[in-house]
Amino acid sequence: MQRGGAEMRTLEVMRSLRPLGFICDVVALSGLAGELDTEIEALGGRVHFCRRTFGWRRHLRRILRSGGYTVVHSHVHLYSGILLREAAHCGIPIRIAHFRSTGDGRGNNLVRRCYRWLMTRLIDRHATAILSVSRSALTAAWPRPTDARCQVIYNGLDLKVFSRELDVLALRADIGVPVGAGRVVMHVGNFTQPKNHGFLLRVFAALAKKDQSLYLILVGRGGTIEEQQTRALIEEFSLGGQVKILGVRDDVPDLLRCADVFLFPSVREGLPGALLEACAAGLPCVTSDIPSCREVAERVPGVDCVGLDQPVSVWVERLQRGLASGRASDPQAGSRHLIQGGFDLDTATEALRRAWTVPVVMRSGHP
Incomplete structure (x- = not known):
């Protein structure tokens, strides 16, 4: 995991949650080592490298099934649909899509529209919680921001x-x-x-x-x-x-x-x-x-x-x-x-602790 705004906020929350008994592993879809990997490992976590090449989903399923995980928390915008589907197939009970941007910057051609429609369907079917870092990120990414699974959790700073x-x-x-x-x-x-x-x-x-x-x-x-x-x-x-x-x-x-x-x-x-x-x-x-x-x-x-x-x-x-x-x-x-x-680390940590502990009701008809 490389150093960046979202990555640093995530690492700070991981530090705060560690005394509460949470251990966080990270799946790096780039397949590349990063500057923050040693800090994750120092907190008791593991970094799994899962580059998206042929057979990568089979590798991801092996990681999910062998780790004893209760939560999969995905930060990769609409692509979370793929990851949460795999998590559901592996029986992981809490599956979270977390939106951190107001868009993907990839244009709006027919291919992208079809991709967004499909990923939105997968998130809708498999997510137990839909989080975002701001109201604007939620309304931009999700068609039904009043969905009972939706919640805005502001990133919090270690002040x-x-x-x-x-x-x-x-x-x-x-x-x-x-x-x-x-x-x-x-x-x-x-x-x-x-x-x-x-x-x-x-x-x-x-x-x-x-x-x-x-x-x-x-x-x-x-x-x-x-x-x-x-x-x-x-x-x-x-x-x-x-x-x-x-x-x-x-x-x-x-x-x-x-x-x-x-x-x-x-x-x-x-x-x-x-x-x-x-x-x-x-x-x-x-x-x-x-x-x-x-x-x-x-x-x-x-x-x-x-x-x-x-x-x-x-x-x-x-x-x-x-x-x-x-x-x-x-x-x-x-x-x-x-x-x-509401932008402090304690507030963000408590909100995420609740999200990782209590599953939000699923969309009707999809356990």
Whole structure:
């Protein structure tokens, strides 16, 4: 399992559930080892590699039948239909489809429509619970969000990491922001199409024309076409001295506490974990006006949603407003707001504990 927003939230819940007697094994459908595998194993879990090649479902059934499992919890969007069908055939009583995105980004041609129809039918037949990370993810993925099996469980953050001691100036210097330099705009997100790095660079380039002391810090997995395009734009806009690409980091909460404003122009999100982290760090946030970001803004102060159809100048004005307001003066304020909004780890852990313990009623006629 690789490091990413959904993966880190899952690992945090696994840590919280371990003292309650839950041991979680992971099936990696990529068939590839990941950065988080050793942490899963340290919690008593196993990582099974089940690459989707010829005979993979037979291999999956062997895993399910030999593990003594009571729960199969699938996070692979509509493809969960296949996995939950196999789990049902293996007699596993609790079978959960968990939607983490508002779409698959694969277009809407005839083949995709047929695929979605079939997978939805399989989930409907075999799922005992249908979870999502936000209202918007549920309504986008599931045709009947009032189904008795449906429940929104917000991802929860481990908020303790946002209050640990930190030498902000030392960390800023370590990432290339000199002591006494200007303010920092930060973005956290892998270099993929939904994160909209091209638009982000255009916004920052316009902002930097007004204040050349600003820095932009980009955190996230690269090695993609999107990263190449981002680097090309950095060169085109002559921003090489002001933009720092850090790649994958395991100290994102600390990095956010070094910033002055958070910029997040995603095209789509199930529930934006990086936005929640920025809120926990007390940062003013300027985000795209998409349903999941609005859902966070309804529950947590300091989130300014701007339409992606708005001109760059509007985004610049909102960032300037955020920089002027500054981060929360009380370092605990962000954590309190997330707890009040239901985005804390304890709330998420208890909701999942219940989901893994008490089966939800099945669709009528299908045991």
